[in-house]
Amino acid sequence: MNLKTLVFTLFLFFYCWNLPAQSFKVGDKFPSLEEVNWYNENNRAKENMPMIIDFWFIQCAPCIWSLPHFNELVNQYATSDVAFFALTFDDKESLKKFLTKKEVVATIGMYEEEQSSIGIGVDYFPTALVIDEDRIIRWKGHTSHLNEQIIDSILFKNSRNIVKGSLRSSYSNQEVSFQKPGIEITINDYSMGSSGYSSDSKEISFVNKSIEEILSQLSGTTRARVEVAVADTTKFDLRYVLEKKKGTDPIWKDVVDHMGLESKIVEKDVDGMELSISNVYKLDKSSSDKVRPGFSSYSDLCLFEGFTLKMLAHHLEDTYKVVFSSNDEDEKYDFKLPCNDFELTRKILETIYGVRLTxxxxxxxxxxxxxxx
Incomplete structure (x- = not known):
């Protein structure tokens, strides 16, 4: 990426970042489901009931991470008068292949991404909506944040007689089971580049990640400090349920053992990069007032907000698989850098930010x- 291209990318970044969206809002009336094509016509049902909808698609890693949680909610309310829908813009053939690998318990519907009143209302994925019997949206949020308390407070204000139910997926005969208590690892052969990591107080999940990527994240280090002596480019989906954890070993050690591998920590001499301040006046111009660090990207441009130099070094180390060292100062800065061009990143850091890589x-x-x- 040359300087001219970088300037153009910066323009697109700030222009497109703030484009308005005609998104669903709490209090809006949800449109009719007439524009939805159902994956299995036998499952098109109960549209006049209260509805809970998960908007997702196959190449969305956080969506895949949220599916087991949404499945659990569907099963929890199996005997209640609530319709659960999983709506996607994926085509039927793609879904058919995907559903041989993953289970979706909710009724699956397909819609046109940008040519329907439903498609233009979704501004991020995954999105969950809780819709009452009058088709009014009463809650909107990330699917993983939806829980029984939210649903009950909106749709069952008086009370609900809870009868434990369980639905088998109408689309897959796959049995979901943990091969070791709390751990499920499967080969990902359905994603085409999309990958992701998510965690909360209940579980940790990876979608379409290599052994190296999984272990570096779980051990709190970077890919530059993990060596996997296994000639394997396989990508995996991993789900680790924290409440089912056994023993005192760290999580990464449980995963290593589960995959039939061995591990050890070794000291090694490496050729790395030292990140240091070469011009404090330039660097001070990018000082940040962000309370929490943030990272985002658009095309080939990465935006770091509220990053210390040590945090930036950690990110660069993980991206380029080169060990970095830096000072431990607590000052925070904002950086705009290429996402995958090391030499250009190096030049921009020194010329614009006064940070040298040696x-x-x-x-x-x-x-x-x-x-x-």
Whole structure:
């Protein structure tokens, strides 16, 4: 990416970042489901009931992460007068392949992404809506944030007689089971590049990630400090239910053991990069008042807000798989850098921000993972 391209990307970044969206809002009347094509016509039912809708699509990693949670809600309300729909703009053939790998319990519907009143109302994925019997949207949020308390407070204000129910998916015969208490790992052969990581107080999930990526995230390090001596480019989906954790081993160790691998921490001399301040006046111009750090990207441009130099070094290390070192100062800065061009990143850091990257030999701890004998 040359300087001219970078300037143009910056323009697109700030212009498109603030484009208005005709999104669904709480209090709006939800449109008719007449524009929806049902994956299985036998499951088109109960449109006049209160509805709970999950908007998702196959290549959306957070959507895939949220599916088990949404399935659990569908099962929890299996005997209640509430219709659960999983609406997507994926085509039927793509869904058919996907559903041999993953289970979706809710009724699946397909819509046109930008050519329907439903499609233009979704501004992020996954989105869940709770809709009352008058078709008024009463709650909107991330699907993983929807829970029984929210549903009961909106749709069952008087009380609800809870009868534990369970629905089998009408689309897949897949049995979801943990091969070890709390851990489910499956090969991902349905995603085409999209990947993701999410966690909350209940579980940790990865979608379409390599062993190296999973272990670096779980161990709190970077890909530059994880060595996997297994010639395998396979990508995995992983779900770790925290309440089912056994023993005192760290989570990453449980995953290593579960995959039939061995691990150890070794000290190793590596050629890395030292990140240091070369011009404090330039760097001070990018000082940040953000309370919490934030990261976002658009096209080939990455925006770092409220990052210390140590946090920036950690991100660069994970991106380029080169060990970085930096000082531990607490000052926060905002940076706009290319996402995947190391040499241009290096030039911009020094010329615009007064931060220099210098080659340096250092000794670091490496998580070494290898096949079990």
């Amino acid at each position: 080659e340096k030999e250092m000794t670091v701890s490496i998580l070494s993972v290898y096949k079990r004998n």
